[in-house]
Amino acid sequence: MPKILSEAFFNRDTEIVARDLLGKFLVREIGKKQVSGMITETEAYDGFEDKASHAFRGKTLRTEVMFGKPGYGYVYFTYGMHFLVNVVTREHGYPAAVLIRGIKLEDGKLLDGPAKLTKFLAIDKSLNKKKAAKLTGLWLEDRGVRIAKNTIQKSARIGVAYAGPVWSAKKRRFYLSI
DNA sequence: TGAATGATCACG
DNA sequence: GTGATCATTCAT
Numbered sequence A: 001m002p003k004i005l006s007e008a009f010f011n012r013d014t015e016i017v018a019r020d021l022l023g024k025f026l027v028r029e030i031g032k033k034q035v036s037g038m039i040t041e042t043e044a045y046d047g048f049e050d051k052a053s054h055a056f057r058g059k060t061l062r063t064e065v066m067f068g069k070p071g072y073g074y075v076y077f078t079y080g081m082h083f084l085v086n087v088v089t090r091e092h093g094y095p096a097a098v099l100i101r102g103i104k105l106e107d108g109k110l111l112d113g114p115a116k117l118t119k120f121l122a123i124d125k126s127l128n129k130k131k132a133a134k135l136t137g138l139w140l141e142d143r144g145v146r147i148a149k150n151t152i153q154k155s156a157r158i159g160v161a162y163a164g165p166v167w168s169a170k171k172r173r174f175y176l177s178i
Numbered sequence B: 001t002g003a004a005t006g007a008t009c010a011c012g
Numbered sequence C: 001g002t003g004a005t006c007a008t009t010c011a012t
Helices: A014-020 A063-067 A114-120 A159-167
Strands: A025-030 A035-048 A074-079 A082-088 A096-105 A110-112 A136-142 A152-155 A173-176
Touching: A014 A035, A014 A096, A014 A173, A035 A110, A063 A074, A063 A082, A074 A110, A082 A114, A096 A114, A110 A114
Parallel strands: none
Antiparallel strands: A025 A035, A025 A136, A035 A096, A035 A173, A074 A082, A082 A096, A096 A110, A152 A173
16 A cells, blocks of 8 residues: 655655655546656755755745645746646745656656656646645655665756855755666 | 746845 | 746757
């Protein structure tokens, strides 16, 4: 039986959560239709100091969900055409989230880009600030897949050059090499 | 390498 | 209120 990831899973160090999400499943259910994929790529955005994080400039209407409870969705619209999905981590009041950048579908097809998977799973702003749970039609679960440690790779995050040399170089992107 | 395309944020 | 920018993708 798959185990749905709850608040306790997300209320931990953001980099640990980002790493542990590899091999877990992102599940989207609309009506009777269910689509899911194994997470293959994530990025950690943590704290008040991370210049790459949207929360760096403090709490705003957009980023307040990052300051909220762990296990909630942070979905935002960018470049005038793309939705990106994160899951909030750490305790209430501390801004942090993990961006889901890639998943592998049941049929083996790879969705290697944060906006590709949201498009395929029909994830949009209606899921912003919603708890990741069956009730909302979007959740994460552990199906018992074991990830060998030597297949987990770390690198700098993608598309964050604006954060400056120090913060853009932080190795907070995690992905599977297989 | 650059266009698409609109929400968000800083500034004044 | 205005203008720059963007946690991207796809075609040229």
